[in-house]
Amino acid sequence: MGLGGYLTWTAVSRELVKHGKAKKIFPCEIHNGKLKIVNSDIWKNNPYITTDYSECERGDAFLLKFNNPDISYCKLDTPLHCVHRDDKHCIKQMCEYYGIDDPELRCEIYFTDEEKKNIERITTNLADEFVVIEPHSKKEYTPNKEYSFEKWQNIVNIISKHIQVVQVGNKKERILENVYDLVGRTTFREAAGIIDNSCLFTSTEGGLAHAATATSTKSLIVMTGFTNQVLWAYPQNINVFIGKHGPCGLKVCCKKCLKDVQEHDEQEIVNLVMRHLEER
DSSP states (O other), X not given: OOHHHHHHHHHHHHHHHHTTSOSSEEEEEEETTEEEEOOOGGXXXXXXXXXXXXXXXXXXXXXXXXXXXXXXXXXXXXXXXXXXOOSSOHHHHHHHHTTOOSOOOOOXXXXXXXXXXXXXXXXTTSOSSEEEEEOOOOTTTOSTTOOOHHHHHHHHHHHTTTSEEEEOOOTTSOOOTTSXXXXXXXXXXXXXXXXXXSSEEEEEXXXXXXXXXXXXXXXXXXXXXXXXXXXXXXXXXXXEEOOSSOOOOBXXXXXXXXXXXXXXXXXXXXXXXXXXHHHO
């Protein structure tokens, strides 16, 4: 499970506590009858989550089993193909199992004091107003969520004439021209903090897209035909669905996903970004 998956569990944890079904959540998996804690930096400072098993023994924490097949929205997962239940958002699906029908579709990140200082130090060097972009998509699971780097460049070339554009992401990733480069210079959580201080976050569906929902900043998220947009689209975002087919669920290169990207007019994204900046 990636960071985006863990972030959706922060929403489930919040809803369980908010609805009085648990005092705190203990993230875990069961393997061969044995309990295994799930550790992640995503839980850091989160008031809904504990990694102290003694709280479970006292009855103060609820065992949230991530690998419970009755909760999973992934119904088939092979090396080449996956099938998702896509009749509703993944957070709604997971909460539904626990009898929660209308959860807030928003993830949770709680920055530490040290992280806040680091974020403040970094943003001091940025313009008063800026847009954050992550043009790359994690390809280990599937290459079919990715939008064209060249089209992202065309977008940045236009919007950077009106507002500073800041690129975040993993080190060794290709850097766009006309951006303030923070690639590889922040942690994932600090990148979310940079987004929180921005006017808009732009990317494809992925970990930072989920993290951005924990901030006060709106996102523009490009979504391909790999999955149904209902599964991942947060209603508070500007969701740009470019898929003319699917959901294909292919974990190898999909020619139709690639064709959809090639045929999409990136001016749509430019227009949506500029409209958002004007309407703020």
